[in-house]
Amino acid sequence: MSLLLLIDGYNLSQPIxxxxxxDPRWLEQNRNVLLRDLTTFLSESIRAQTCVVxxxxxxPRDRPHQYAHQQIDVRFAVGYPSADDLLEELIRAHHSPKxxxxxxxxxxxxxxxxxxxARHFDSEPWIDALTDGNVRLAVPTPVDPGGSDPGGSDxGGSDPGxxxxxxxxxxxxxxxxxxxxxxxxxxxLERPRSRDEKPRVEDSEEVSQxxxxxxxxPD
Numbered sequence: 001m002s003l004l005l006l007i008d009g010y011n012l013s014q015p016i017x018x019x020x021x022x023d024p025r026w027l028e029q030n031r032n033v034l035l036r037d038l039t040t041f042l043s044e045s046i047r048a049q050t051c052v053v054x055x056x057x058x059x060p061r062d063r064p065h066q067y068a069h070q071q072i073d074v075r076f077a078v079g080y081p082s083a084d085d086l087l088e089e090l091i092r093a094h095h096s097p098k099x100x101x102x103x104x105x106x107x108x109x110x111x112x113x114x115x116x117x118a119r120h121f122d123s124e125p126w127i128d129a130l131t132d133g134n135v136r137l138a139v140p141t142p143v144d145p146g147g148s149d150p151g152g153s154d155x156g157g158s159d160p161g162x163x164x165x166x167x168x169x170x171x172x173x174x175x176x177x178x179x180x181x182x183x184x185x186x187x188x189l190e191r192p193r194s195r196d197e198k199p200r201v202e203d204s205e206e207v208s209q210x211x212x213x214x215x216x217x218p219d
Contacts, residue, residue: 002096004046004137008087008104009034009054012123027058039070041130046141047071051090055083088112101138 015030023029031054042050051073059065059076066075077086087102087109094100097116102109105122113120119138126136135141 003049003051003090003094003100004139005042005050006087006090006094006100006102006118007038007050007052008083008102008106008109008123009052010083011104011106011109012127014123028060035069035072035074037127037131038072041133042072042135043141044071046135046137051075053077053083053087053090056080084108091116091118094118099139101136103136 009031013030013034015027018026035052038050038052039047048071050071053075054077056065056076056078059078065078066073068074075086077083080086080089084106087104091097091100091102091109091112094116097113097118100113100116100118102113102118102120103123103126104110104120105124110120121136129136
């Protein structure tokens with residue numbers, strides 16, 4: 001299945017070693033936190049089309065260099081100078097790069113994505129949007145067969161604060177169920193009069209006046 005998300009793992013998680021007596025597994029713990037967040041906020045269908053690449057430093061000893069975590073493809077750049085080299089290889093190999101969102105703040109990776117027509121997004125704002133329920137993708141979110149989706153989606157590069165459509169004050173029109181104008185005054189919703197329809201006069205005194213005008217005795 002074609003990738004929708006390619007994530008520069010350590011660039012996104014920004015691991016920092018503890019200053020004193022670090023836990024030997026601190027880097028693994030950092031990876032687990034990132035994978036937990038991705039599992040929580042990405043729908044099943046998107047996880048199945050997501051790949052996270054980590055540097056080869058301290059890969060898990062009890063797992064192969066590539067494995068699936070809750071359907072997410074997790075890879076360690078074993079045999080590559082750095083994770084960047086593996087990321088670039090995956091970008092080059094993608095058969096429909098316009099569908100791909102590359103999540104990394106590394107300029108080298110962003111340039112590689114742009115050259116192939118893929119979208120890219122800086123790591124920090126991408127993860128902030130994700131935890132707010134907005135999945136930044138290059139294409140609309142696939143719908144899970146069961147209809148479950150832990151968060152909404154948004155196309156990459158768009159403004160999450162953009163106004164909605166069709167609402168009053170947002171470029172749309174006021175609802176017909178609410179006949180109030182912008183100043184709060186009640187508006188009259190009148191039926192248009194047809195060409196053959198005669199005007200109606202409600203005032204009886206005005207009717208009498210018109211009858212006298214034409215020589216009729218209203219009495």
